[in-house]
Amino acid sequence: MSEAQENKEHKVHVLFQKRWSPRAFDANQPVAQQDLHSCLEAARWAPSCFGAEPWRFIVCHKENNQEAWVKLLACLAPKNQEWAQFAPVLLMVCAHQVFEHNGRDNNWAEYDAGAASISLCLQATALGLVTHQMGGFDAEAVCDSFAIPKDFKPMAAMALGYQGDVNQLDKDFQSIEVSHRRRKPLAELIFDGAWEPTQGI
Numbered sequence: 001m002s003e004a005q006e007n008k009e010h011k012v013h014v015l016f017q018k019r020w021s022p023r024a025f026d027a028n029q030p031v032a033q034q035d036l037h038s039c040l041e042a043a044r045w046a047p048s049c050f051g052a053e054p055w056r057f058i059v060c061h062k063e064n065n066q067e068a069w070v071k072l073l074a075c076l077a078p079k080n081q082e083w084a085q086f087a088p089v090l091l092m093v094c095a096h097q098v099f100e101h102n103g104r105d106n107n108w109a110e111y112d113a114g115a116a117s118i119s120l121c122l123q124a125t126a127l128g129l130v131t132h133q134m135g136g137f138d139a140e141a142v143c144d145s146f147a148i149p150k151d152f153k154p155m156a157a158m159a160l161g162y163q164g165d166v167n168q169l170d171k172d173f174q175s176i177e178v179s180h181r182r183r184k185p186l187a188e189l190i191f192d193g194a195w196e197p198t199q200g201i
Helices: 014-017 035-044 066-075 077-082 109-126 141-145 170-179
Strands: 056-060 089-096 130-134 154-163
Touching: 014 109, 035 056, 035 109, 056 066, 056 109, 066 077, 066 089, 066 141, 077 130, 077 154, 089 109, 109 130, 109 154, 141 154
Parallel strands: none
Antiparallel strands: 056 089, 089 154, 130 154
């Protein structure tokens, strides 16, 4: 889907307009370490239940650690590998499913890891970078390849870099890449005081 939003209903900050998930990455434009650190810093300041910060990011920067980058790429679903191979940075987002302060199950860890992830994505957008999060990966292979402890759950892979040429993608992906983004109407998603569709709030 392209950056273009087809059915906007209300004005939002430009970061939310510009953030999208392209598949075309520029393999020849590396991500500066300072910019990568800025994105991770944004994730660090995300909100979390009890301030537990249950997210962990495995960072695989091709320029600095090609071996790790290759390992993570190999864990992705084949269709994701087709385009993610051009992303200079691959990440794996994990959620700690146990509270460190009392050892109890953290039922909000996955939610909080998502908050950290979108924080990273928005900071990337502010820096002129693009991200694409993926659910298509082999979680068991990720755990084995990176020795992830059993109380952590791999949640999503993420590609980070600069937008590339849509023509490098296969035709199926090209059509998705250039189509406008569309969302369900707010009236289907936002309920005013009760669980039922509303005309707005």
